[in-house]
Amino acid sequence: MALEAVSSSLPVLALLNDIVFPASQVTISVPRSFASYLSRIVKNEDGQPPLVAASPALNSGPNLQYQDVQLSEWACAARIVRFVRPTPLSPNSCIVTLAGVARVQLEKPLPSPSRLHTLPLHVVHYPAPSTGKSISEPAAETFRSAASRLVDQLDAESRARRGRAGTVEWKRLKAIIEDSEAEKTPWVADILMAVITTIPWQDRIQMLSTLSPSDRLKLATSLLSKQASIAEVSHKISSAVDENLTKQQKEYYLRQQLQAIQRELAELNRPGAKSKTGAVGSSKSENDSTSAEFDEEGDETEYFADLRSKIEKMAVGSEERKMGVKEYRRLKRIPAGSVEQGVIRTYLEWLTSLPWPESENDKETQSLAVLQDPKFLAKAREQLDSDHFGLDTIKRRLIEYLAVLRLKALKQAEEANRASESTIVASGEAPRTSATDPQPKETVVKKHPVIRTKGPILLLVGPPGSGKTSVASSLAKALNRPFHRISLGGVRDEAEIRGHRRTYVASGPGTIVTAMSKVQRPDPVILLDEIDKVGHASHQGDPASALLEVLDPEQNVSFKDHYINVPLDLSQVIFIATANSLESISEPLLDRCEVIRLSGYTYDEKIQIARKFLLPKQLEANGLSADRLTITEKAYEHIASYYTREAGVRSLERAIGSIARWKAVEWSNFSQQNRAKGERDYNPVVDVDDLEPILGVPRWDPQEREREERKGLVYGLVVSGQGEGAVLPVETIMTSGSGKLRLTGSLGEVIRESGEIALSWVKAHAYTLGITNSETQDLMKEPHPIDIHLHLPSGAVKKDGPSAGVALVCAFVSLLTGLTVSKYIAMTGETTLRGRVTAVGGIKEKVLGAHREGICKVILPRSNRKDVEHDVPAEIMSKMEFVYVSRVEEALEAAFGPGVLNSGHRLAGQVESRL
């Protein structure tokens, strides 16, 4: 007897995101509005859980609302096995658990979406049980194997995601699949369709609407195998990704996606641009060319090709090339945009920017050609003369240096040629350079020799603005080499010279490598400015010792910067150092240098420099032609003596610069407003009277010197830390006390000792000098016990050295005798206990300083006479008096006047009244 379809009326429960299949159990959440209708249904039933027709939405989606639902005609009659009303924890929804019973078909027309929350009663038809062919074992087996495969995959996936706890469900399901009889497999298929939510929604709806068990099994088998394959592939990908994907690679993929999205967006924007009328064609081509210009991919390819070609130019087998290749390969492996890629890029950019040997042969030839020129020395002298006034000794010394450099270069070139000739003769053929050449490239004889500048480093010492930097730059011009200045003032950290290791965050190369990269030549002239201001060993390393390595010809062939980490040959570089004074330069560093002194200029020299060099320079810098500014001789003199008082010409240059700017403004105003009217003539001449409005009130007044003539006050001569000579007052006073000597004014050990020596000498000769009345009288105790206080002003400036000896003796004698020394007399010289006056240094600086300060007579050690005659300009020699002394008594006589201090002349009056 054929089984008939049955109809009944059931409340319809719309399912938005779940499907209930017969034999499956599903828990869903429904809005609060369903609660009252659901509870009515649940209450009405007697004993049995109530039945509803659970009908899935055909148009399921994440934002689907009940009023938009299109219900599926096929639904599942399901029992409400659990119903939870809204709770305080979840006030807006209730929970319903449905147990599927059988497929049902809703009668048409389907319930209206607007009433779904009322769970409207609707006629449903239970289809007649299928009488079709039974399930074959092979079909069942195929289903089991597909289902097991998929469940295994899902099991593995959930294990990976949630650990062991998540695996139980799938294991039970697998057991059900494997144990199911053939006839039951369509029911198992229904369960799987309910549970495996990754199967597409429409496929699951199709399963719900398929009545024939065999058809259902077939459909389920195909859906499950498809799903298993997908799961397998995605599992493979994700495990591969998990294994290989570092954080940076993930970042890379994300960036790639971002780029793709940006490209898509750009595409979207393009049609809009096209739709514009008129100049569409031209604007498009413009856009295209702009986008090509900024095309990142193109840029990248070009960047890598460029980098590669630079590495390829490095000598085969060299360390730099090996390092370049290694880092280049790493760079290619690392995802774009990652931090590490940035680090490697920066490194490679530095590495390839350096002038490595053999990649720059043409430039080596260039520098050799300059030296080979027979007129090289004459041209060099011409260059030095055209850039600087005076400095004859310095220029002569520089020419000697260049002559030696030239001879060495010629010799090296000759030797290299001879070596290459003998190689050719020995092999009996020309050197092979073809592509098939079996000889490795490293052993090929170099065409051009490397000219090593082995020799002393020139150290130019002198006060600021005396022309050290500009002399070095002239030398570079004469050699036709690039010039680079490295300022070492205040360098405390060794890494500033030698770079930071690459492991250090924000690391970079040191100043030497930076210089080499900038000049792009292996043989530049590098000026190490203010080498005396380099810091010494500290916790930040020892910059001075790093400099030693740079300057030592034995070591600088392979200078290793910490960042670049490949030895760099600095042997062709000409290093010139500058310093203001030699005192703070370490012995080993000084040992590698040849000192050339620039002592500053006299007034006349300064005026000549100003007229011939500084004015033309400032005219050009300020856009004025020569006929727009003329400074009178008197004005120059006035500037030099009233506005600037320095050994060099820096302030003078600044003052001339101010005048030039003033005149530039005047000329512009005049040319704009007055020229047409002819109201006022522009006056290019600047005279003494014009200076005050331009330069302000004079800083110095030579007539009103602060110096004075007082008892116990004399003037010594010093060379400051800046290398400038100056006059230093030596002040002494006496107070009642206990016979002590007090020394103040930031004095060093040596100068303190000089003070004691001087006082001892005065005490020993007190009777002869007329200070005491008897040989045995102690001047510090009788007639009254006294203390002497000696002070050297400018207490903030450290002072040391023995050269104040003579001045100290004179100061004590003046204090104790009451006689004064003229304020136009200054002195220098070391004294011994026996009263000998010995030689001191810095004579030229001291004499120039004394001249600037208006001193007329200088007392000096006799052994320094040669320095005065050799170094001091004739113009000053003629204007000042020099008294050379070899004993303290001679110095006293020169200071106080002949015969004033002698044994016959008792200075009892002064002695009595000295307090």
Ligand SMILES: Nc1ncnc2c1ncn2[C@@H]1O[C@H](COP(=O)(O)OP(=O)(O)OP(=O)(O)O)[C@@H](O)[C@H]1O
């Ligand atoms: N003998 C000279 N002839 C022409 N110009 C000079 C002379 N000496 C110095 N100058 C000029 O003076 C200016 C300052 O000189 P420079 O910068 O070389 O001084 P420096 O000794 O290096 O000073 P610092 O110790 O402060 O570095 C430059 O413009 C330079 O051209």
